[in-house]
Amino acid sequence: MNRILATAVVILSSAVVLVLEVAVVRLAAPYAGDTLETYTAAIGVALGAIALGAKYGGDAADRRPPLKLLGPLLVFGGGLTMLARPIVLGLGPSLTGAGPITALLLVASSIALPVALLSAVTPVVVKTQLADLDRTGSIVGRFSAWGTVGALAGTFLTGYVLIAAFPVSVVLLATGGGLIAFGGFLLLRHGLPGDRRQGPAMLAVALLGAGLLVGVRSPCDAETAYYCARVESDPDRPSGRVLVLDDLRHGYVDLDDPGHLEFGYTQWFGAAIETLAPEGGLSALHVGGGAYTLPRWLAETRPGSDSEVFEVDPAVTEMARTELGLRTGPELSVRHGDARIAITGSGTGAYDVVVGDAFGGLSVPWHLTTREFATEIHRVLRPGGVYVANIIDRGPRDFLAAEVATLATVFDHVRVIGHRDGFGSPAGGNHVIVAADDPIETGALERAVADAEEPGRLVEAGLLRHWIRDGMVLTDDHAPVDQLLTPYLT
Template identity: 30%
Template structure:
């Protein structure tokens, strides 16, 4: 008589398809997790580290649980796994609701950023990962059980899981999030999990009663999904790179002032009627210091990062031409033109990574402005010795490089590292900041000017938006800091700028 296990074998191709589909979906959720958490705690190495750790922990628990389920008779194991897929669909669809409801209280309670990031990742994405991790061992055992050459089935299932993970990662970054946004992507994944559940019930020989109950579970998924989709979006625009919001700062419709928020960080403020007025210290210095050094308006400039385009807009209003801007995200440029009154025709805009754009430029510039920020720090590949060599090579004789940096006045580790790296390339490195005494624990804005000669003035005053005085730090004071810090030169091989910035900030 033929073995009953062989009579009830599920089609191997279908098990492979399920394995690949569930694996792909779980990786989509992992990628989307980073995008969804970014508006609350930013996007940094620490964010991705926490998300990956939480998701892998969830998969591990799910695999262990699935291994126990796989010990049952095949039909029963598949039916139980179907219920875990219903749970995965509910948890995935509800992640948006949980994140929206809990982000504020978690951030207010856990002031240390790593704790807040890890807690949010755990609360929103641990359970979806646990439930999504269950099917892999169950499907693998089902594929091997009762088959000749079961080793081949084992290899096929492992390969399907790996290929699915690759496809899911690529699909999330290149298709789902850019085309649909984060919330809609999670709902699509919830729907895929629900379809996987129905398939598992069918393969496991579920009774009509079990199928009816499962439809009730799918109805719950739909209700949760409707609730998540009906929430107002956190982002005005969600691009391939950022969550972008425009916040009105003025109640006067005749004198509008807008703030651009990229992920959770304020990137710039502009007034429609006064383009030359800067509203932040870093923008005021980046506007005024290069103009002071050039002492003319017929100079060319290359801007690393666009943001609200406040400085290029102000320079264009002064009649300065020859402006080139490298902004990696086209949506940021679109928002700047629509809500921050930037005229695209006044500049050459390169939607590319600034380092790649600068390397590809054939001309030289009188001024290069570094105004790129990701989460709490300048992108690390834009402060290394190799990049600064490129900057120096692209400057005209007598040209100047100006970049902003934020650091804690009690440590100044990041500032020290950037200074010693700049000094390897430039003869003169000045550190400008607001002319006021530091306060313990203050995170202060600095602008570093690097060139082949010192500035002709020892202070400037400009609107930020009130009249504000800025001056360079005394060279002896800087040398003393560098001596105490034994600062390291930042290179492409090792540039731990985010680590040097410290983690003492409160997450906004």
């Protein structure tokens, strides 16, 4: 094999390994969440499979003609690459709810084998180039470098371009198909290994991978750069629509009644704003768009209000426009991008209300939970302004306590709204934190929340003081949000 072809094989196989490592996070997120554990599982499984593939690929190259191994490795690797998505879609529903184990099982079952096969390619290629033992070091180093180049190309191309531009199914179909085509070329050029049964097996894996990849229906209406997104109708309310992102119901809108708030936490948002915010039209900042429920509610219930929304995913906004009746204009503007960056462009004292409702899976993105971000929220609020934030937590409420303690370092007054059945329920759920510099009218807020369609209540003063005193203050240097939510290591 000439050097150019050998280099191309190494670059391609290494690139696809990283395509799989990045794409599997997107595949697993609807069932395991878009969490640190999911990313850790993808990295850890890929590294383990790379190590095994390199070891056994080198062993195989010493036992068999290496040129005859490359075609089968690429063809089998391509077929199994295309099978990654059907495997996750098939196993995901039954594994949902197992915490970090869900991510580990889904990642391992879907990408471990193709990554191992593709990682075996580099040592096999190196074996074909070792004609001169005096140049062993330079040959091994050169192909190791080219493999890294391929891995970098796969990483940046997938994360920056492919996932944003195409559904994951298309990305895997193209990469798997490319591997099969390249492998077929090498088979024609160098022939099969001694075992003739590999021919039908390769054909079967390639056809099965392509067929299932195309044939298995995705649960998503749209696969965005960040979410598996879909819109569901409410059987109990003909004009009601639910936006589902990954494994979480993120928003609800009534197409005929923008003043309707379906979810309990949005009703508590409304109660807090009605009770504590200044009278008349409000200027509001919404961190997270989703279904754009609160901006539309505010326009309906507080005429003259204007809202600016930070939404990280343009595809979610487009879905809200096409399926949820969103109309933007002077009274409702959208800025696409990460809220942590976008807020630096907002003026000091620009808003009466800031609403925090941004999620990746069940967790608020960690960099939107820290004291530094809270300081930015405080900066953009006018005197008398109010910050309300949605927090999902369960069990001991370690994350909720940490966020309360964090906001208490920035705001003079903090209160927490939760379900009427109390803050000790292991099941947990949504909580709304209210933060302000002006004293919070606790009695009025308690009555407003209790009168909501889904009644809530304020946390007891003693428990609130405990959270403020003992909760972890989250900072940009240390904000282990996912671990606080799933304290399985303690």
